[in-house]
Amino acid sequence: MNAASPEEEVLIPGRPMLVDQVFEAILSLLLDDKISTGSPLSIDGLAKRFKVSSTPVREALARLETTGMVRREALRGYKVAPEPTASDIAALLTSRQILEPACTNIAAGNSTDELVADLEGFHRDLEASRRGGDTFAGYRAYWKADENFHRRIVEATDNEFLLRAYSAIEGSIQRFRLMVHNDMSGDHTVQEHQAIIDAIKAGDPATATAAMDKHIEGIRSRSLSLAKFGQQA
Amino acid sequence: MNAASPEEEVLIPGRPMLVDQVFEAILSLLLDDKISTGSPLSIDGLAKRFKVSSTPVREALARLETTGMVRREALRGYKVAPEPTASDIAALLTSRQILEPACTNIAAGNSTDELVADLEGFHRDLEASRRGGDTFAGYRAYWKADENFHRRIVEATDNEFLLRAYSAIEGSIQRFRLMVHNDMSGDHTVQEHQAIIDAIKAGDPATATAAMDKHIEGIRSRSLSLAKFGQQA
DNA sequence: GCCCGAAGATTCGCATAGGATTCCGAAATG
DNA sequence: CATTTCGGAATCCTATGCGAATCTTCGGGC
Incomplete structure (x- = not known):
């Protein structure tokens, strides 16, 4: 039945362990x-x-703690x-402004057809979700498209450590997308x-870097103009 | 005895839970x-x-996984x-060259006497360990001083997210310090x-940034000149 | 009326136990 | 002799139980 070489028979690299499912479930919450x-x-x-x-819940929470989304207090729980x-x-946007333009610079140098196709796909998702109305599902699709876009650029650096650093604040x-609730x-x-x-497609790192920098600067000005948050501590 | 306000009476923020001790123990290994x-x-x-x-071992390993120092394969262990x-x-040094000069720039802007004092303290540790000879303890002190120096600068940005990103690759x-085994x-x-x-002490962000950039570039050239590693995969 | 203190309930932290899966080596077969 | 199959050992993953710390509620004292 299944001929081929023996090492191809292992086709379940990571079965859904309970701890992974719980992790994803809490993350979704x-x-x-x-x-x-x-x-x-x-x-x-x-x-x-x-x-x-x-x-498995304890293990999943231990992983989530390093993402900054949950906090643990000894003997008091998460x-x-x-x-x-x-x-x-402001601090988050500062860190993004350090990381993401630099990643965009590298990504534009590594520009491939596949990268451009992926980014264009996420971009279509973004536009489509914008027209989807103000439902919660619409918001979720919008956030997800935005997240995919930014993450894909970091992945395109082909640098495990940049991806790790970005993942640490992702x-x-x-979460801040939820608060700012960017009106679409x-x-x-x-x-x-x-x-x-466009700049990545043209393989123009300098322009791409500037465009990402301007984008995050735009997010900053739009976020702070809303100013729906309590003033800084 | 302890007057003051009631909320100051909680003075045991994090007692040494077993999982924390195990985490530190594995980290030391x-x-x-x-x-x-x-x-x-x-x-x-x-x-x-x-x-x-x-x-507690499982929980500690789950945390360590996000640091990139250990890897997990489902049902096969760590x-x-x-x-x-x-x-x-090369990729690690690229990521450092993105993060650390930028952090140094901010830190120099936030320069305080305490920061300078801490950095000078770590600097003295570095020099002292260099004179300590080639014992393993000497190496360890050297690494530790170097690590403290770099981490302290990132902490001085007073930006939780930059610290989180840096911690993700720290x-x-x-680990790479161990491999490169920089002859002291x-x-x-x-x-x-x-x-x-000097640049931080002078409150000169531009010079400080350039100095950190040059430092990491120096690490890169010294590391690659050793070239004791297998060529890239 | 307000603050303090104690007993019960709740929750965390860790140890232990029992499937389920993988790994390793020996025997059997072509 | 090479390849496959099979059985035992080792390991991982999850569930459960119990002691300890924390939170909550209620009653007494100033």
Whole structure:
């Protein structure tokens, strides 16, 4: 039946271990804003909610802790990270402005047809979700497209460490998307993403870098103009 | 006795939970190179070694996984991350060259007496360990001083996200220090660190940034000149 | 009326136990 | 002799149980 070489028979590289499923499940709860900021994440409560024991829940939370999305207090349990302040937003955008333009620079140098195709695909998703109306599903698709776009550029650097550094703050980026609740009506994002794609497509690192820098600067000004956050601590 | 406000009475923020101790213990094993690259990290084995059960070991390994120092394969256990290739070294230095000069720029803008004092302290540690001879303890002190120096600068940005991004690659930086095994005889590091301190002390971000950039470029050239690694995969 | 203190309930932290899966080596077959 | 198959050992993954710390509630004292 299955001929071929023996090493190709192993086709289940990572079966869905319970701990991985729990990790994804809790991640979805956080990213979809199902749990309000600061509220406690009871280990036993999550275990009962997912119909598993506490062991995989503990392990999943230990991983999530390093993403900054949950915090652990010894003997007191885990909590969802608190509401970000205005200075948190500013700090996050500063870190993005250091990382992402530099990654875009490298990615534009590594530009391939596949990269451009992927980015254009995410860009179409973004536009489509914008027209999808104001449903929650629409918002989710919008965030997901934006997240995919930015992550794909970092992946295109083909640099494990840049990806690791970006991943370390990606969860916070996503959480802040929820707060800022960028009204999708203004299509700044679409225009700015398009400029980035054009420069990458042209294999022009300098222009691509500038475009990403301008994009994040745009996010900063739009976020702070909303100023719906408590002032910095 | 202890008057003051009631909320100041909580003075034991994080007691040494077993999982934290195990985490530190495994981290020490890895950073001191007690375990060779690629070798398996048995959960039960570590549990017996530290005289604890598997539960805290699992949790500690889950945290370590996000640092890139250990890797997990479902149902097959954890392994020490494999030997880095020359291209890995290059990629790591690229990521450092993106992050650290930018952090130095911010840190120089935030320059305080305390920061300068800390950096000078670590600098003295570095010089002292250099004179300590070629013992393993001497190497360890050297690495530790170097690590403290670089981390302190990132902390001085007062930006949680930059610190998080840097922490995500810090383990790899430390592991690569072990491989490169920088002969401490050449005092390039001492000179370059001194230049960084001087610029920060003067509150001169531009010069500080350039000094850090030059430092990492120096690490790159010295590392690659050794070329004791297998060529890139 | 307000603050303090103690008993019960809740939750965390860790140890232990029992499937389930993988790995390793020996025997059997072509 | 090479390849496959099979059985035991080792390991991982998950569930459960128990002691310890924390939080909550309720009653007493100033």
